[in-house]
Amino acid sequence: MGVMTYMRNRMHIILGILILAFLATILFSWGMGYSGAESDQHLVAKINGQDITYDQFINAYNQESSAYRERSGQELTEATRQRLRDQVWENMVNEILVQQAINKMKITVQDAELFHFLETNPPEFLQTQEVFQTDGRFDYQKYLEALHNPQGNEWLQVEQIYSDVLRRQKLQNQIISSAVVSPDEVKEAFSDENVKYEIEALSIPINPPRSQAPEITEDAISKYYQANKNEKYAVPEKRTLQYVSWMKTPSREDTVLVLNELEEIAFRLTEGELFEDLARIYSVDGSAANGGDLDFFARGQMVKPFEDAAFTAEIGAVIGPVETQFGFHLIKVTDKKTEEGQEKVRASHILLKVETGPNTIDQLMGNARLFSYDAEDQGYEKALLSYNLKADTTKGGIDKSSIFFPGVGYVSELSRWAFSSKAGSISQIIETDNAIIVAQLLSVTPPSIRPLEEVKAAIERELQRQEREKIAMELAESLYAKAQEGTALKSLQIDSIGVKLQRHSDFTINTAPGSFRNNKAFAATIREMNLNKISRPIKSSRDFSIIQLRMRGKFDETKFGVEKESKYEQLLTQKQNQLITEWMQATRDAAKIEDFRDRFF
Template sequence: MMTKMREMSFIFLWILVFAFLGLMVLEWGADITGRTRYENIVGKVNGRKITIEEFNQVLQNAYENERQRLGKELEDADYKRIQDQVWENFVQQILLDREIERLGIEITRREIAYHSVHNPPQVFQQIPQLQTDGKFDIQKYRQALRDPQFEANVVTFVAQNLPYQKLIDRITVSVMVTEQEVKDEFMRENMRARIEYLGVPISRIDFKTIQVSEEESRKYYEDHKEDFKIEEKRVLRYVLFPTLPSKQDTANVYRLAEELIEEARAGADFSKLADEYSDDPSVKNNHGDLGYFKKSDMVPEFAEAAFAARPGEIVGPVKTQFGLHIIKVVDKKREEGIDMVRAFHILLKFSPSALTIEDARDEANLFAEIASEEGFDQAAQELKREIKTTPPFMNRNFIPGLGQLEGAVRWAFRAEVGDVSEVYRTTTGYVVFELAEIQPEGYRPFEEVKNICKNRVISEKRKALARQYAEKIRDQVAAGKAFAEIAAADTSGKVVHDSTGFFKYGAPIPKLGLSVDINAAAFALPMGKASDLLESPQGYYYIRVLERTDFDEKQFAEQREFIKQRLLQQKQFQVFQAWYEQLKAKAEIEDYRYRFFRG
C-alpha cells in the first residue's frame, strides 16, 4: 500500500495544484461595475457555490505565478487560459471532495507522519537546496525536517493531499502492465529496421480511367450516411451594446498625454512617468526604454516621429493603432549603413472608462427587460438599436461573429424559440439574445455531397485495382525472385521497387507511411525472407528486411522495471482521467463566469 502511494504521489499532483493557486489582480475581463444585479457567485458544482471572492483569490495568485514563471506580462490569451484552468481546478476539487466524503476516506496521524518522512512530496523534491548534483537528496530532506517550520509545511501538504491519493488508489488498483506491453515499449524505444519493398502504389492507378455511376455514388451515400450527419444547430438574433471609448474617454487620454508631455519637458524622470502611466505591458521590464531600433521596426507613424526628432527631444502625442505615444529620443547612430534611434516611450491606450462600461451595461439590462416584456423587436425600436442575426452554429461554445461565449451557447441550447436571454459580456461589449430558430439534426442531402461520394468511390476502386496488380506478382515473390528483377520485368508501369531508411518499431515508415502490418512484419520476418502482400496508406507491398537491430536481452533486463513503472503510471493516469470525465459528465455544473469576465 505504501509503495503504491509513493508511485502515485507525483503522477497526480496536478489534481491538487488548486491548493497552491490564489492571488491576482482583476485587471482583465472583470466587470467590477455591475455585479450587484447577480448573486455574487461565479458558478455551482452539484449545488456547492463558488463565490467571486474565492475564485478571484485563487485567480490572482495563478496570474502572478504565471507572470513570474514567464518573466513577462501576460497576454489576453494567457489570462483566458489561466482562468479556464482555475475554473477546472475548482470543479475538480469539489467533485473529488464529494467522492472522498461519499466513500468515507479518512487519514490517520500515523499515515501523515509516515508519508512526511518516507514519501517526500514531489513539490518539495524540486527545491534546489534539497538536491545534490541536480537530484533529490533524501538525507538533505530529512535534515530539513528538523526545522519545525519546514516540517509543518510538509505535514500540512501531506495532510491535504493524502485523501486524494487514497481516492486515486481505489480507482486505479486494478491497473496492470503485461510483459508483452513492456517488451513492445522497449522495442519502440530501441529497435530499428530498414527494408526494401515491392508493390503497387495507389497513385499508379490513373483516376481518369475510373468510371463511377450515380447508383454507385448513391449506394456509398446510404452505406456511409453517418459521415454526412448534421448536428443540431441554433440561430440567434442579438443586439450588441459596445463598450467602446466615448468621445470623453478619448479626450481624457489626449488630456493626460499633454500633461505628461509637459511634465517630461519640465524635467520629470521619463522612466518613472512610464512606470506609472504607460499601458505598454513591457514597461515593467524596460521602464519605457525601447533600445535601438530601425525605422522598419516600428509602425510608420511612430517611426516618422522618432526619426524626425533630435536626441533629447520629447515629441507627441503620436497616434498609432496601439494608442497615443509620448516619445523621448535619447540617441541616434548609423550602424552598417542603417540609421538607428534609441528612444523611450509612454503608451496611453484608448479604453472605455468605468462610466462608459456602466452605461453600456445599464442600457443592455434595460433592453433585456423591455424585450422580455414587450418583445425583441419592440425593444430594439424603442432604444433605436440594430438587430443582427447569427449564422447557424453548433454546440461548441462559440458564436460566429461574437467569439467564445460559453454561457450564451449553453442558454441557446436550452431555450425555446422566442426566449430572450439575460445580458452577456463579450470582448467588445454587452449582448442580449433571442432564440430565433432551432435547426434539428439530420443528414446532408445526397445532391449536396454527390461529388464527395463519387470521389470516395473512385478512391476505393483505385485501391482495389492496386491490390489486383500487386497480387499478380505474388508467385514470383513467393519463389524467392529478387525484387529488383520483378520490378524490371513489369510492363504495366504500376510496380515499384525501392528501399527505406531506418525506422522505429511502431513508427511510420519512410515512403510508405504508417502501416501496422508492414511495421510488424519488418520486426518479425527472418532476415532476407519476403513477406506476403501487406497494406499501407499508399498501396500494397511485399517487403524484405535489409537491416535490423537485435533485441538486446541484457539491455531489456536493465530497463524493464523502469519501463514497466512508466507504463503503469501512464495507464493509471488514463484510467483516472476516464473515471473523472464520467464523474464530471454526471455532475450538475453551472458556469456563470460570463457575468464577471469577458470572453
C-alpha cells in the same frame, strides 16, 4: 515498510490523473463537504449522486482564473474562460471519482506510514521555510527535530495533505501493478530507435491518377445510408437566432482623454521630473519597470511610426505623442551608435493605450437599453428598422456546443440563453468584454436525421473510396504473387496508374519515411524480415506497398548495454501511465455523471 520504500523509490514517475486531480483541488480549495441539502437548481453536477455545487465550482474556477492571470499577465478572453471552465470541470470530476474509488476500496494510511514518509520525504514547500534552514540552506536535522517534537497542531494540515497523497499513491500502485516490461520489449524499443534500414517499396496507389471513379448503384447508397444514418447523419437540436451588437470600441472622447494625459506628462517633464520616473508610474508597456528603456534597436525592429520618430529625433529629445497600433507614445532618444555599419538608436518610451472608457460604455449600454425596450414593445424587426440596425444571423443554426458568434466572438451566455428560451423570445442585454448584445430566438429545430438526398454525394464518395481500396488491394496481391514467382519489383511498375518503385535508406523504424511512419504493420514486418525477402502488401492511408528489405544495420550491443536500464524505465513509465489513463476513462464511463453546467455557463 516495504510499501513505503517502494512508494519512495517510484516518486519520480509521472503520477498522472490521480495525483494531479488531487493537487488541483489543493490549489483550488473548493472543498469536499457535500451535504446533499442543496436544491438541484444550485448544482453544477452530480457524480454518482455526489454533488458539485455552483459555489464550489465557481470558487475553483476563480482561483484557476487568478492563477492564469498571474502566469500570463493577461486578462481572460471568453475562449480562455471556457477552456478554464472545462479544465476545472475535468479536475473536479476526476477528483470525486478517485476519492470514491479510494473509499470503496477502503484504502487507508496508518500513522506510522505517514510519519515515516514525512521523515524520509521532507515536503519541498517546507524546505524553503526559514525556520527549517541554516545559512540559507535546508537543514534536515532542524526539520526532523520539529517533526519529532510538535508544539501543537501545526503539522495537522501537512498530515492531512500527505495522507491523501499517500492514499492516492496506494490506489495508483494497485492500478499500475500489472505493468510489466519484458527484456524483448526493451531490446525492440532500442532497435526501433537505432537500427538503420534500407528498403525498396513498390507503391500501389488507392486513388491512381487519371482513373475513372467506380460506379456506385442507388441500392448500395441506400443500404449504406440505412446502416449508418443514426450514427453518422444525426443532427442535434438547433436554434437559430439573430442579434445586434454594440462593440466596445474607444470613442473620440477616450482618445482625447489619453492625449490630454500625455500632454500633462509632457508638461511635467518640462518642469524637471525624470522621464524614467514617469514611465514607471504611467506606462502600460512591459518596459515600465526599467523606466521605459527599450535598449538599442536597429531599423526594422519596431513598428514603422515609432521607428521613424526615434531615428529622426536628436539625442535627449522627447517627441510625441506618436500613434502606433499599440497606442500613443512619448519617446525619448537617449543614445545613438553605428555598429557593424548599422545605425542603432536607444530610446525609452511611455505608452498609453486608448481603451473604452466608462462614459463610452454607459452610452453604448443606453443605446442597447433603448433598442431592447422598443424590441419588446414593437417587435424586434421594427426596432431594427427604427434604429437603422442590421442583425447578424446564425445561418444553419447552432447546437448546444456552439459558443462562437460571428462579429462578437465567444459568448457562451448567448448560447445558454438560446437553449433555455422559446422561439420569438428576446434576450436581456448580454454584456461581454468586447460587446453589448440583444438577441432574438428565431426558431427551434428538433433533433433529426439528415435526408438521403442531402448526404447522397458524400456517401457515393465514401463507397467509391472503399471500392478503389478493394481494387488496389486486389492489384497489390496479384503483383505480390508475381514477385513471389521471381519477378523483380522493378519490373512490376505500371507507370500509367502510378505503381512505382522507390528506395528508402538510412532510416530507423521510429524515423520511417512518409506513410510508413507510425505504421504498426510496416514496423512489425521489417523487424522480422530476412534480407532481400518480399513482404505481403502493407496498407497505409494512401496506398498498398510491397516491401523488399535491402539492408538492416547492426545492433549495437555496447550502446544497448549502456541505455537498456533507462529504456526499461521509460517503457515501464509509459505502460503505467497508460494503465492510469485507461482506469480513469473506464471509471468515468461506468460513472453516472449528471452535467448541469448549461444552467450557468
